[in-house]
Amino acid sequence: MSQSGKLRVAVIGAGAAGLCVARHILARPLTFVPPVVYELTDHVGGTWFYEERVGTDDNGYPIHSSMYRDLRTNLPKEVMMFPDFPFDPKLPSFLHHQDVLHYLENYCNSHAITPHIKFSTVVEEVKPITMETEREGALMWEVISCGKCGGQSTEMFDSVFVCSGHYSDPHVPSIPGLEHFKGTVMHSHSYRYPEPFSGQSIVVLGAGASGVDISIELAQANAQVILSHNKPALPFSLPAGVRQAAPVVRVLEDGSFEFQDGSLAHAQVLMLCTGYNFTFPFLHSTQLGLQVQEHLITPLYKFLVPPAYPSLFFVGICKVICPFVHFNCQVQFALAILDGTVKLPSREEMEKEVRREMQEKAERGVQTKHLLKMDSEQWDYYKMLARTGEFSPPPPVIQSLYDEVGRQRRKDPRTYRHLNYSLLSDTRWTLLEAQPLRADEV
Numbered sequence: 001m002s003q004s005g006k007l008r009v010a011v012i013g014a015g016a017a018g019l020c021v022a023r024h025i026l027a028r029p030l031t032f033v034p035p036v037v038y039e040l041t042d043h044v045g046g047t048w049f050y051e052e053r054v055g056t057d058d059n060g061y062p063i064h065s066s067m068y069r070d071l072r073t074n075l076p077k078e079v080m081m082f083p084d085f086p087f088d089p090k091l092p093s094f095l096h097h098q099d100v101l102h103y104l105e106n107y108c109n110s111h112a113i114t115p116h117i118k119f120s121t122v123v124e125e126v127k128p129i130t131m132e133t134e135r136e137g138a139l140m141w142e143v144i145s146c147g148k149c150g151g152q153s154t155e156m157f158d159s160v161f162v163c164s165g166h167y168s169d170p171h172v173p174s175i176p177g178l179e180h181f182k183g184t185v186m187h188s189h190s191y192r193y194p195e196p197f198s199g200q201s202i203v204v205l206g207a208g209a210s211g212v213d214i215s216i217e218l219a220q221a222n223a224q225v226i227l228s229h230n231k232p233a234l235p236f237s238l239p240a241g242v243r244q245a246a247p248v249v250r251v252l253e254d255g256s257f258e259f260q261d262g263s264l265a266h267a268q269v270l271m272l273c274t275g276y277n278f279t280f281p282f283l284h285s286t287q288l289g290l291q292v293q294e295h296l297i298t299p300l301y302k303f304l305v306p307p308a309y310p311s312l313f314f315v316g317i318c319k320v321i322c323p324f325v326h327f328n329c330q331v332q333f334a335l336a337i338l339d340g341t342v343k344l345p346s347r348e349e350m351e352k353e354v355r356r357e358m359q360e361k362a363e364r365g366v367q368t369k370h371l372l373k374m375d376s377e378q379w380d381y382y383k384m385l386a387r388t389g390e391f392s393p394p395p396p397v398i399q400s401l402y403d404e405v406g407r408q409r410r411k412d413p414r415t416y417r418h419l420n421y422s423l424l425s426d427t428r429w430t431l432l433e434a435q436p437l438r439a440d441e442v
Contacts, residue, residue: 010038013038075322141159187273188271225243278296297372
């Protein structure tokens with residue numbers, strides 16, 4: 001705790017989640033001193049900052065962003081926005097990634113966050129320290145950081161918010177015989193635009209949002225795409241250049257792919273749209289009582305707090321959510337823990353609750369890699385956080401419009417982004433005039 005008696009907070013990452021933390025801390029000057037936000041790059045925006053390069057940056061650090069050139073949001077701005085900071089109403093509902101970056105830059109400037117960001121700074125280690133102070137055995141956090149050009153720094157904090165994202169460490173599945181494939185293997189993390197793939201045959205592995213959108217882009221650039229996935233047959237029509245296939249089970253010695261149904265195919269490119277791993281190189285997870293697996297971090301009470309260290313917060317690790325709405329609720333709940341509004345159960349009780357929730361999901365047949373997927377469950381989660389943390393939950397219109405967009409996306413992933421919406425009240429939205437279809441979408 002600072003000399004003023006106020007809490008000192010470190011924020012790791014200046015993407016949407018980190019900016020949200022900083023904004024809410026700065027709004028509570030009686031409880032918190034201004035935060036210190038550590039940012040690896042020289043800009044805000046996190047994954048929303050488009051970087052044409054792939055691999056590593058000028059300093060040898062991995063390129064963080066997974067944006068591709070023509071990406072547009074798969075949620076409308078009316079659902080995406082922070083509740084107290086609407087997007088420009090002149091923009092269409094489904095935004096190009098550049099518009100989202102500008103929005104986050106405006107959010108940062110409007111809330112005067114920039115002076116509190118340490119840009120081009122690598123967080124090397126975050127560790128708990130027990131302090132001998134007037135608060136017997138008080139826990140503090142030591143954050144060791146280093147500027148990209150050198151110069152190590154150590155600072156102490158009452159709390160740390162981990163907002164480093166989970167779209168930067170590609171998950172590469174094990175495919176038997178992959179060494180026999182003589183073509184190009186790449187992850188969607190390194191995909192930027194479709195033109196280099198024109199005329200090529202490509203196996204796209206995975207039919208999540210990125211797998212479907214990238215397959216459509218590639219087909220529009222005259223590539224022949226085999227979309228391999230383990231879902232039931234997709235319920236919508238795909239472009240003529242895309243055909244669905246069963247999961248890849250192995251690569252044969254001649255370099256051809258064998259699929260689960262026994263069919264074979266040759267291809268020049270394998271595009272892995274297989275998601276990302278959780279990775280926190282600055283944390284000693286076992287020391288913190290955490291297991292960090294490829295697709296799961298556990299135990300986290302309320303998907304946010306390690307029971308052993310309830311002044312450490314992981315914002316935004318859940319999947320299939322309204323991200324900015326999600327961040328906004330989690331951050332306010334976390335700050336309510338820090339200011340004493342929320343009284344946490346004991347470590348044992350929190351761990352027991354996490355185990356029970358995970359067990360219930362497993363009994364429903366939820367795979368380990370999907371345990372952090374929320375989707376329809378997110379709304380009750382936000383209401384619970386808001387009720388306990390004594391803040392306003394998202395209005396019902398957000399869930400209503402989210403569900404409607406999901407229906408439209410499942411109906412036709414090529415055209416739903418041409419629809420525009422407007423919020424009329426906390427409970428009602430309306431459909432505005434749609435944008436005309438392009439020739440390749442008819």
